[in-house]
Amino acid sequence: MDPTLAAVLGGVIGAALALLSLGAMMLSERSQRKIPESPEPAVPGGVATVLSVLRSSAVVMGPEDQVLQASAPAHVLGIVRGERLVVDDILTMVRAVRRDGEIRQQDLEIVRGRLGATQYVSARVAPLGSQLVLVLVEDRTRERRLDAIRRDFTVNVSHELKTPVGALILLADAVSEASDDPEAVQRFSDRMRIEASRLSRLVKEIIELSRLQGDDPLEHPHSVDINAVIEAAVDRCRVDAEDRDIKIVVKTEPELEVMGSEDQLSIAIGNLVENAVNYSPDGTRVAVAAHPIGDLVEVTVSDQGVGIPTSDLERIFERFYRVDRARSRETGGTGLGLSIVKHIASIHGGDVRVWSVEGQGSTFTVRLPLRLESAPGQTGSPSQEEPAVTLPPTPSGQITKETAS
Numbered sequence: 484m485d486p487t488l489a490a491v492l493g494g495v496i497g498a499a500l501a502l503l504s505l506g507a508m509m510l511s512e513r514s515q516r517k518i519p520e521s522p523e524p525a526v527p528g529g530v531a532t533v534l535s536v537l538r539s540s541a542v543v544m545g546p547e548d549q550v551l552q553a554s555a556p557a558h559v560l561g562i563v564r565g566e567r568l569v570v571d572d573i574l575t576m577v578r579a580v581r582r583d584g585e586i587r588q589q590d591l592e593i594v595r596g597r598l599g600a601t602q603y604v605s606a607r608v609a610p611l612g613s614q615l616v617l618v619l620v621e622d623r624t625r626e627r628r629l630d631a632i633r634r635d636f637t638v639n640v641s642h643e644l645k646t647p648v649g650a651l652i653l654l655a656d657a658v659s660e661a662s663d664d665p666e667a668v669q670r671f672s673d674r675m676r677i678e679a680s681r682l683s684r685l686v687k688e689i690i691e692l693s694r695l696q697g698d699d700p701l702e703h704p705h706s707v708d709i710n711a712v713i714e715a716a717v718d719r720c721r722v723d724a725e726d727r728d729i730k731i732v733v734k735t736e737p738e739l740e741v742m743g744s745e746d747q748l749s750i751a752i753g754n755l756v757e758n759a760v761n762y763s764p765d766g767t768r769v770a771v772a773a774h775p776i777g778d779l780v781e782v783t784v785s786d787q788g789v790g791i792p793t794s795d796l797e798r799i800f801e802r803f804y805r806v807d808r809a810r811s812r813e814t815g816g817t818g819l820g821l822s823i824v825k826h827i828a829s830i831h832g833g834d835v836r837v838w839s840v841e842g843q844g845s846t847f848t849v850r851l852p853l854r855l856e857s858a859p860g861q862t863g864s865p866s867q868e869e870p871a872v873t874l875p876p877t878p879s880g881q882i883t884k885e886t887a888s
Contacts, residue, residue, distance in 0.1 A: 607619045707748055743851075786846075
């Protein structure tokens with residue numbers, strides 16, 4: 484081989500080897516600089532099993548604030564939506580625990596549902612391994628409600644019981660002193676019957692309210708037909724309405740169902756109808772209606788009664804509060820009826836509101852979440868200012884029912 488050609492080939496081969504060596508070196512350096520990808524954190528199998536049997540709301544959070552695992556109660560309580568923890572205060576606790584590894588516990592108030600019901604919860608957040616955080620949330624709403632009731636129940640009851648008990652003592656003394664006057668004895672004994680009846684009704688409603696406050700219909704709910712509830716409520720007031728020539732008009736729509744207790748809802752709507760009859764002039768009308776508004780059902784009870792002063796509208800749902808105490812004595816009112824209505828609506832996930840003008844009447848509206856499987860496909864927004872049913876003059880002494888198709 485020509486020495487010159489050999490030298491050229493040797494140079495080319497040397498250059499190629501140098502390039503290959505340089506490329507290998509660069510690949511090696513690049514592979515060394517590349518950060519290996521870390522696998523996504525996984526929830527240990529034992530943890531997932533434990534979460535599935537917990538009654539409390541439990542959530543496992545990942546390093547990027549994503550929800551990796553959540554128990555069914557967490558979704559029911561509304562603290563988890565999809566892969567997000569939607570309660571900001573709890574999310575702040577999660578980030579603090581991830582930062583320093585310290586267990587934290589805090590009592591919080593959260594808003595639940597479309598109607599904005601306040602829930603009282605106790606949240607406990609703890610680290611779970613190096614990357615995960617465990618959140619445990621206990622619903623304390625029921626305990627808080629009962630504590631509040633215990634604080635003022637004794638004061639309210641003792642104050643309300645003083646009046647009929649004191650009246651009975653005075654009337655008993657009066658009967659004793661007027662033993663020689665048959666007319667006076669008769670008059671005082673009639674008054675004693677009234678006060679005894681009032682005392683009996685007060686005790687009955689106190690017991691009823693106490694029982695309702697210790698019973699949560701959503702722990703073991705069942706489907707309730709609103710039409711059946713209204714029918715039972717109207718039937719409860721039928722005799723009193725007919726005696727006073729008051730016409731009760733019922734207008735409903737089919738397939739209006741909610742989840743809860745039929746007995747409790749019958750008590751609530753019955754209290755509203757009874758109030759409407761008691762505070763309406765003879766020969767007027769009371770209208771009861773039910774219709775769907777989106778995923779809610781509105782039950783309205785309207786009357787042509789004396790109405791409620793604006794200054795009293797914010798307080799009428801308080802226990803033992805009465806707008807007209809003299810009228811309440813005549814009708815046997817205890818001031819607990821509307822408080823019971825509000826309580827029952829609240830524990831069914833709903834609310835109650837009132838529209839009223841003095842001298843024109845009142846409309847009470849109870850809103851409850853529809854049982855979604857049977858909710859009619861209608862949309863709209865709840866009315867807030869006007870009564871749902873108009874009451875033109877009609878012949879009295881009747882109870883009619885209209886059911887929309």
